Amino acid sequence: MVVCGDDALAYRLVHELSGVYGTHVTALVSSLERNHAPRIAELGLLPGVSVTVLEALDPDEATLRAAGVDRAVAVALTYGDDQTNIHAALRARRLNPDVRLVIRMFNRKLGRHLGEMLERASAARSPQPRRSDIDASITVLSDADTAAPALVAAAVVGSSKVVQADGLLLRAAERPVGSEGSRPHLCTLALLPDPVTDLSRDDPGSDPQLLPDDAAVNAADGGRSRVVLEAITRRPGPAVPRRRLPRGLPMRELFSRRLRWTVAGLAILQGLFAVLTWQVSGGAPLRAAYLSMLDLLSLGDPALGEPTGRQVLQLLSGLSGMALLPVLFAIVVEALGAFRNATALRLPPRGLSGHIVLLGLGKVGSRVLDRLHALDIDVVCVEQDPQARGVVLARSLRVPVIIGDATQEGVLEAAKIGRSRALLALTSSDSTNLEAALYARESKAELRVVMRLFDDEFATVVSRTLRASYPQATTRSRSVSTLAAPAFAGAMMGRQILGAIPIERHVLLFAAVDVRGLLELEGRTIAEAFQPGAWRVLALDLAEPAERRPDLSATPENGPAAREPELAWEVPSGYVLRPEDRVVLAATRHGLARLLRHAGQSAHSTS
Structure with missing residues (x-):
């Protein structure tokens, strides 16, 4: 494996590939003294870990060849600049058309186009069909996209976690042991430690128990909580474009509360003057309202020779009108300020x-x-x-x-x-x-x-x-890099990672894998394939192998050819997994690494 980059994600990825999956990793860093390059170099000193570090300012063709890209199984490009990753991806695919590429891209649209372009270039360069045992897939991932659902869920609902992939929403929520909740759940993902007795303990017993079996859940103490897979729903249709401007500027944003109360007071006072003018002068109500408005604006004739009440009302209306001018000026100033702020950064309302x-x-x-x-x-x-x-x-x-x-x-x-x-x-x-x-x-x-x-x-x-x-x-x-590194590592190992859910300081991965070649799954029932603390089968792809979507994490494109993946989430425990099946797993990092290592050893012995 070759990892290009020296930031936090590169360090986590090298640690994941070498320490968890046990593969040899060549790390290509821009400087041995900056960023996380020294920590990457320290990984090579650990027992049982094989890490080689090369220093190169730019990932040009000679540098990639020196890193062994032409012989590598997979290459991860984790530079912080999208353009650098694009150039390196094109050079790596030119050196090794069969290499598996995992590209870090912030621009999701550009990343999707890049993957399609590299796939077409590989097909045009190699007219002969690629061997079935070679996985030269191109996966474009974003560490920010991978970590964002977990961060949002932690802020919105506190203890809940979510994974979004291909229109699917996997929700994990905490429930007390023995409580069923208002929604049915598919399985228990983890047993959490007792928050009272294990609050300050540092021993392994205070860590959560990942993917427990039914016996462990039934034997759990009533004071503990568990994380369950609560619901799986499909995202409704294509997203509606957001408005760049609000639907309407509310009055409380356009005018201050003090100004609104002032205007309301003047309006009520004017209405009172209109009613009193009508009572004193008589005549039509509209004529009385008109006269009172003229008095307020000091535009009416003096009420000479008219009743005393009419004259008093005219004086009071004139005095009230003196307050109208500054109010009108304040309205204009605040309105201009509100519309000026509408084109700049908005302040909290x-x-x-x-x-x-x-x-x-x-x-x-x-x-x-x-x-x-x-x-x-x-x-x-x-x-x-x-x-x-x-x-x-x-x-x-x-x-x-x-x-x-x-x-x-x-x-x-x-x-x-x-x-x-x-x-x-x-x-x-x-x-x-x-x-x-x-x-x-x-x-x-x-x-x-x-x-x-x-x-x-x-x-x-x-x-x-x-x-x-x-x-x-x-x-x-x-940690964003901790949440994203398992997805990058899983993609480099040739399996499609749908997402990750954090459980305390641990991570559960959701992966779509083919059963063929996996001795722990092939020929076993769903119940027999379950390994507590390692992995658990959650869903089965019902589509025919030729009609399956190659990437379950990709959003389906609109059009008549688009189809949702046919995933069955309640598979009978007695169902026997066939070689042609594809399943969705929930697995720990070490469990998925062990499963993939065994698959690689099986394929090697067969060849």
Whole structure:
């Protein structure tokens, strides 16, 4: 395996491939002294791990050849720049037409076109059909897209986790042991430790038990909780394009509350003057209203020779009209200011509450903002860099943005953190995220906090400390690279990863695999294929092998040829898996690695 890149994702990916899957990895870094290259080099010193590190400023053809791309099984391109990954992908495919490519792309549309172009180029270059034992697939992934569902779910519903793939929504939720809940569930994904007795323990017993069998669930203590796969639904149709402008500018945004009350008071007073004028002067009601309006604007003739009541009303109307001019001026000024702000960054509206404060509008923050907006959840963003890529997205979605450092006093207050329901701290700095989370907790102790932290040990200590300090609040720490690396590693191993669900500090993978060649699945029943703590069969693809969608994680294109994958999620436990079957698994990282290693050994012995 060849991994090109030296950031956090590259480090996690090298660690995953070498430590979990046991494969030899060649890491191509731009400098041995910058970013995470030193940590990647340290992996090669661990016992039983085979990692080679090469230094090259640019992934040109000579560099890729020196890294062994022409002999590699799979190549991962994890540079932070999409253009660099595109150039490297074209060179790698030219050196080795049969290499499996996993490309990191932030631009999803461009990534899809790139994959189609490389597939067509490979077909045109090789008129002979490729051997069936060669998997030269091209997978385009985004670490931000992979991690965004888990981050959004942690902020919106606290303990729930979701995976979205190919119109499917897999929901995992916490339930007390013995409670069935309002919705039926398919299986138990994990047993969580007791939050009281295991809160501050560091021994292995405090870790969650992943993919337990029925006996372990029935024997679990009543104080524990479990994570169950709650529902699977299909995404309804194509997304409706969002409006770039709000449907209507509300009066509370156009005019301040004080100004609205002032205008309402003048209107009520004018109505009272009209009624009194009608009673004193007589005549038609419309004529009385007209006369009172002329008096208010000081445009009417003096009420000489008329009854005393009429004269008094004229004087009172004139005095009231003196307050009308500044009110009209204030209306014009506030209206101009509101429309000026409509073309710039929007500020949090007055009276906003129950929203989510999103800190950081980089790659990850942009994806999270997009998902929150799609769910019709109110968001207030805080970003220090006005040129960040997510600021443009926030402006187009009409989402309020505060430009400033969240660690400075007054910035989170401007985002109305005291009225919010959750804080998502997603900057690239662990210290900034932690400082903002602590400051937010001081403002609102019960606030739900989700932090993006890279260091797993540091994140574990922070989470447990915050839970002990604020037992009534929800605290979650997530690492984007940790959530994304299993999906990248699984794609490099030749299996389609549908998504990942975090369970405490662990990750469960959802993968679509072919049964052929997997000794632990082929010829076994669904019950016999279940390995507690390793993997579990969730669904069966009912489509014929020739009609199956090659990529279950891709969104179906519109058109008459498009079809939804025919997945059966309640497969009888006595069903015997055939070689031509394809199944969807829930697996731990080590379980999937063991399954794929055995498959590779079986294929090697057969050949």
